[in-house]
Every structure is written in C-alpha cells, then in structure tokens.
Amino acid sequence: MPQLQRAPRADNRLPLLLDEAARLFGTQGFHGTSIRDIVRAVNMLPGSIYYHFATKDLLLAAVYAEGVRRISDRVRAAFDARTDPWDRLEAACVAHLEALLAENNYARVVIRVQPADVPSVAPDLVAQRDGYERLFVDLIACLPVERSVDRRSLRLMLLGALNWTQTWYRPGRDDPRTIARRFVKLLRAPIAKE
Amino acid sequence: MPQLQRAPRADNRLPLLLDEAARLFGTQGFHGTSIRDIVRAVNMLPGSIYYHFATKDLLLAAVYAEGVRRISDRVRAAFDARTDPWDRLEAACVAHLEALLAENNYARVVIRVQPADVPSVAPDLVAQRDGYERLFVDLIACLPVERSVDRRSLRLMLLGALNWTQTWYRPGRDDPRTIARRFVKLLRAPIAKE
DNA sequence: ATAAAAGACAAACGTTTGTTTGTTCCAGTC
DNA sequence: GACTGGAACAAACAAACGTTTGTCTTTTAT
Numbered sequence: 535m536p537q538l539q540r541a542p543r544a545d546n547r548l549p550l551l552l553d554e555a556a557r558l559f560g561t562q563g564f565h566g567t568s569i570r571d572i573v574r575a576v577n578m579l580p581g582s583i584y585y586h587f588a589t590k591d592l593l594l595a596a597v598y599a600e601g602v603r604r605i606s607d608r609v610r611a612a613f614d615a616r617t618d619p620w621d622r623l624e625a626a627c628v629a630h631l632e633a634l635l636a637e638n639n640y641a642r643v644v645i646r647v648q649p650a651d652v653p654s655v656a657p658d659l660v661a662q663r664d665g666y667e668r669l670f671v672d673l674i675a676c677l678p679v680e681r682s683v684d685r686r687s688l689r690l691m692l693l694g695a696l697n698w699t700q701t702w703y704r705p706g707r708d709d710p711r712t713i714a715r716r717f718v719k720l721l722r723a724p725i726a727k728e
Numbered sequence: 729m730p731q732l733q734r735a736p737r738a739d740n741r742l743p744l745l746l747d748e749a750a751r752l753f754g755t756q757g758f759h760g761t762s763i764r765d766i767v768r769a770v771n772m773l774p775g776s777i778y779y780h781f782a783t784k785d786l787l788l789a790a791v792y793a794e795g796v797r798r799i800s801d802r803v804r805a806a807f808d809a810r811t812d813p814w815d816r817l818e819a820a821c822v823a824h825l826e827a828l829l830a831e832n833n834y835a836r837v838v839i840r841v842q843p844a845d846v847p848s849v850a851p852d853l854v855a856q857r858d859g860y861e862r863l864f865v866d867l868i869a870c871l872p873v874e875r876s877v878d879r880r881s882l883r884l885m886l887l888g889a890l891n892w893t894q895t896w897y898r899p900g901r902d903d904p905r906t907i908a909r910r911f912v913k914l915l916r917a918p919i920a921k922e
Numbered sequence: 923a924t925a926a927a928a929g930a931c932a933a934a935c936g937t938t939t940g941t942t943t944g945t946t947c948c949a950g951t952c
Numbered sequence: 953g954a955c956t957g958g959a960a961c962a963a964a965c966a967a968a969c970g971t972t973t974g975t976c977t978t979t980t981a982t
Contacts, residue, residue, distance in 0.1 A: 540926080540927055540928070540979095540980065540981075541928095541980080541981095542928075542929095543927095543928055543929070543978080543979055543980075544979080544980090545928095545929085545978085545979075546928075546929065546930090547929085547930085548929090562844075562845075563757070563759065563842075563845065565757065565759035565760045566759045566845060568968075568969065568970085569969080569970060569971085570968080570969080570970095578930075578931090579930075579931060579932070579933095580969095580970080580971085581930085581931080581932080581933085581934095581971075581972075581973085582929075582930050582931070583971095584970090584971065584972075585928085585929060585930070586929090588971095589970080589971085590970065590971090648757075648895065650756075651756075651757065651760060680917075683914070684910060687907070687910045687911065687914065688914060690889070690892075690893070690896065691889040691910075691911050691914055692889075693892070694888055694889040694890075694891070694892030694893065694895075695884070695885040695886075695888040695889040695892070696888075697888070697892055697895075698884075698887070698888030698889070698891055698892050699884075699888065701842065701888075701891075702884065713881070716878060716881045716885075717881065717885050720877070720881065720882060720885055720915060721914060721915070723874075734950075734951080734956085734957060734958070735950080735958095736958070736959090737948090737949060737950075737957095737958055737959070738949075738950090739948085739949070739959085740958075740959060740960090741959085741960085742959090762938075762939065762940085763939080763940060763941085764938080764939085764940095772960075772961090773960075773961060773962070773963095774939095774940080774941085775941075775942075775943085775960090775961080775962080775963085775964095776959075776960050776961070777941095778940090778941065778942075779958085779959060779960070780959090782941095783940080783941085784940065784941090
C-alpha cells in the first residue's frame with residue numbers, strides 16, 4: 535500500500551488500473567474477472583496490483599466507491615438544474631440510466647456487482663449504495679402524488695426497472711434517455727383505458 | 729453421460745444434485761459456486777458430477793431449463809384461473825415473484841444468472857428466457873390501455889422491477905404477493921395528484 | 923548530486939479450480 | 953444366482969487463482 539509520505543508520481547498507472555478494473559467488473563462481474571485479466575490490459579504483472587491494494591476485494595471497494603461518487607455527481611447535477619418535482623425526477627432517471635448504459639464503467643459496477651459477492655466489504659458497499667439511493671428518496675418525497683401511493687414502493691419499482699435495463703439493453707436502438715423518460719411517463723400518466 | 733440403455737436407478741442422487749446446484753447458483757451466482765461447493769452438500773466427490781454432465785456449463789444449462797419450466801408452469805397456472813386482463817397480469821406477477829423470492833431455487837437461477845456469464849450455453853439460456861417472457865407479452869397485449877402506451881416498455885418496466893426485487897428483498901417484511909400487487913397498482917392507477 | 927520513497931518487475935508461493943482416468947459397487951434384469 | 957450397466961468412489965491432473973517476497977528502476981525532494 536502506498537504510504538503517501540511523498541506525493542504520488544506523475545507516471546503512476548493507478549488510474550489506468552482502476553479504469554480497467556471498472557470496465558471488467560462492470561461487464562463480467564467480480565468473480566468473472568481475475569487479477570490477471572485486469573493487469574493484462576494495462577501491461578502490468580499480477581503482483582504489481584498489490585502495491586496499490588491489499589486484496590482483490592479492496593480493489594473492488596475502491597472502484598465501487600468511485601462509481602458511487604461519479605453517478606451521484608452526474609445525477610445531482612442533472613436534477614439541480616430543474617425545479618418542478620416531476621422534471622427533477624425525470625432528469626435524475628435520465629442521468630442515472632445514461633451513466634449506467636452509455637458512458638460510465640464505474641457506475642456499471644455499482645449496479646452489476648452484488649455486495650453479497652464480496653463478503654469482506656459487503657457492509658461498506660451496501661452503505662454506499664444506500665447513500666446514493668437517498669437522492670431518489672428525497673426526489674420522490676417531493677412528488678405531488680395521491681395519498682394512497684406508497685413512495686417506497688414507487689422508488690423501488692422505478693429504480694428496479696432502470697437498473698434491470700442492464701440485462702436487456704443493447705446500444706443502437708432506443709437510447710437511455712428515451713427509455714428513462716418512457717418509464718417515468720408510465721408511472722406518472724394514467725395508463726388504463728377508461 | 730448416462731446412456732439410458734436401461735432405466736435410471738431408484739437410488740441415484742441426480743435430483744439431489746440438481747437441487748443443490750439450483751440453490752447455490754441461485755444464491756451465489758455461477759462463478760461464485762464451485763463444483764466442490766455443490767457436491768459437498770450431497771456427499772459426493774467432485775468427479776462424480778461428470779457422470780451426469782460433461783461440463784459445469786451444461787449443469788447450469790440443465791438447472792436453468794428446469795427453472796424456466798417450473799416458473800412457466802407456476803405462472804401459467806396462476807393466470808389461467810382468471811379472465812379479466814388486469815387480474816390475469818396481476819396473478820402472473822404474484823406467481824412470478826413468489827417463485828422468485830419464496831419458494832423456488834430453480835426459478836431464482838433464471839433471474840440471477842446472466843447468460844453472458846456462461847458463453848458456451850448463452851444462446852440457449854437467452855432463448856429459454858425469451859420463451860418465458862412471451863407469456864407476459866401476451867398478457868400485456870390483452871390489456872385495455874391508452875393508445876399512446878408502449879406495451880414493450882410496459883413489459884420491460886414491470887418485469888425489471890419484479891426481477892430487481894431479488895437485490896433488496898428480505899423475508900419477514902412485506903411478502904412477495906403484496907409487493908407484486910403494489911407494483912401492478914402503481915402502473916394501473918393514476919398516480920399524479922390532480 | 924544524493925538519498926529516499928514510489929512503483930513496478932520477476933518469480934514463485936500454496937490453494938482452488940474444472941476435469942479426467944481407472945476402479946469399485948450395488949440395483950435391476952434375465 | 954449370474955450378468956450388466958447405472959452410479960458413484962478414489963486419486964490425480966494441469967491450469968488458473970489470489971497473493972507474497974525480494975529486487976530493481978525511476979521520479980521527486982533535498
């Protein structure tokens with residue numbers, strides 16, 4: 535582990551390493567990705583990773599944390615620009631899905647990797663994800679909805695539907711923005727025919 | 729592989745083996761489960777599994793197929809008993825979620841394991857899951873909804889939300905039946921306050 | 923210039939992985 | 953009761969796994 539008694543060197547490949555770990559953890563999952571898979575693309579040797587992280591589990595924890603940071607920033611920036619409660623929620627969903635499907639390997643990890651897959655850091659991961667989802671708790675708390683509506687279920691349904699897109703989404707057809715808007719609209723507007 | 733030139737023996741432990749594989753694949757995922765994990769609970773030796781299956785991938789394929797069969801039967805039986813389109817959809821969702829969360833390790837595998845995790849049999853798994861989801865295509869095709877509603881999005885949203893419950897559901901609180909009904913209601917009834 | 927720390931290499935460690943091979947045993951059939 | 957094939961055991965395989973250890977190089981601060 536780096537002691538950081540001095541500033542990190544300019545030529546260090548930790549960022550590249552994290553990028554590649556994010557890419558592989560996000561597409562192949564934690565157990566489906568080996569240390570050797572990760573270092574190969576960065577032209578490192580397997581052992582070299584242990585200068586930066588004590589275990590593979592902690593490497594994941596670092597990627598996961600970065601993922602939560604990025605998607606949080608992205609989503610917050612998106613809904614901060616709006617005022618209407620439904621607009622804010624929609625903007626958040628669009629940002630969430632764009633991060634998830636189009637642009638951000640780190641964000642993918644947060645959705646793909648289940649904390650239970652990595653017991654040694656599971657509580658940490660759960661706490662981080664809960665922190666992120668609190669953004670949506672607040673957004674949904676502000677919605678003007680009928681009193682009979684359970685807001686927790688609303689959140690779980692919406693986020694579940696969004697996160698599950700990772701399973702079936704293929705680039706080229708409908709883009710993430712369109713999908714997110716459709717989902718919000720399905721919840722907002724009356725569906726059943728009179 | 730068994731040649732089946734004679735009937736299988738009454739004392740063979742293949743059923744037990746499959747049950748345990750379903751349980752572990754469903755809770756720990758494919759890559760998170762080793763052959764030794766599986767045989768341990770059945771008091772077998774690792775090599776013995778290869779009398780029944782040529783590879784670990786094909787073992788998964790067998791469990792997956794059984795999972796699709798079971799959840800299909802369960803869901804079909806549930807909505808066959810109803811006539812109203814919305815009732816039928818709700819019954820299907822309840823059965824889907826009960827199979828997923830409460831009773832059926834095989835069904836869990838179908839939702840938990842991503843075909844991409846097992847390249848050698850991925851096309852087969854995808855085809856099977858598509859076959860199952862066609863049940864919902866038909867159910868949703870019968871719904872009386874506004875003409876502006878995209879039924880494909882409706883299906884993807886509903887199934888996504890249901891499947892994602894596997895991530896957050898913990899026994900003891902709301903039961904699967906309640907959750908499924910709430911989700912359907914959120915889609916069916918107008919939410920937004922006038 | 924020099925010392926110290928950053929960061930990676932080189933090579934191996936012990937373990938776990940999926941799988942193979944040869945043998946044994948017992949239930950079912952004639 | 954002998955034969956046979958279903959179903960498992962016993963033991964090992966090679967490869968891949970996460971990780972450790974010791975050494976070397978290169979950047980950075982003095």
